[in-house]
Amino acid sequence: MKLEGFPQTVFLRDGTPVAVRPLAAADAKALLEFYRSLPEEDRLYLKDDVTDAGWLQRFVALVGSGEVVSLIAERAGKVVAEATLYRALRGWSMHVGEIRISVAPALRRDGLGTSIARELVKVATRLGVEKMVIEVVENQVGARRMFRKLGFRQEAVLRSHVKDINGTKRNLILASTDVSHIWDAMEALVADFSPSAE
Template sequence: MDKLAEILITSYPQNISLEDGTPVTLRPLLKEDEAALVEYFRTMPAEDRLCLKDDVTNPQVIENWIYDLNYDIALPLVALHDGRIVGDATLHFNPIGWTRHQAELRLTTSPEYRVRGLGTTLLQNLIDIATRLGLEQIHIEIPPRLDKAFYLFEKMGFKEVANLRGFVKDLEGTESDLVLMVKYLQEETGRATG
């Protein structure tokens, strides 16, 4: 059994309580979650969807994610409450090439589950997985208008390393800066930096 499979089998599903006591289950996304994931993104506020890399309002996008589900390339963790997806956090790996020592992180939560610890919990789970896999860093790319996201990532040890002016366009075609934030995992594991 490979290391990732061992982590997933021994750690999930994970039943937790949010800060207000709301019970939530964390687990990897499964192929049978397609309809729930489509619904999750369908009900996401339009303003939030504008900040995502993919057009999640297109069910074909979700279908492709599900069809191509491969945890060695992208590991999506979902948070469920009463059988409904209320959060989605993903590590995107590049197992070969010059970025094989890192992963890209993406994180979304339903608005009604924010400021209750769900984002922090999902993020900490992905940090723990990345650390256990021996990755050296994880990064996230976000537009600056997500100031609450900046606070969360800074609180969790991410540092802004680049601000690319006018680098991206949202789904409506509006130009935006892109901020790259990185968390260096070797600082926590005691591995030498070099």
């Protein structure tokens, strides 16, 4: 599936430009390097083993099928963030998209997560997604804070629902927002992270 309007340039809080574009099959190696560069503590809470070449092959196939939309952010030729929209292509949840975002530790709190989320929401809107959901492990305090600022509200806590890569059971938080509600929150956040913001 070809996504229109890319590449996009987004700006970090300090004004540094970062390119955001859809993942292409040729980006597979760079994406794997990005995920392998994340600290184990970050990968501890990810739904999939993103360091596994088999996962990458399946992921790229899902992107190719259109079931998954993946945007990557690049700076100096390296992937520094990835945002994913998972959606059903048929059935009663076709209007719902699940999003996941990973950002390089050095660029967190610089507005990159919010900026790439904004681009992903634009794509989701064009694809007819009306509701966005997230699943985060209770320990992911930073991710929960960012999504709360984007308008997501907790709907459920599933106790001991997931096992991290070390086999420790963790609580899973489900949160959602209507796409129509997310825009106001995102506009306020983008203004906060704008290089011209005081």
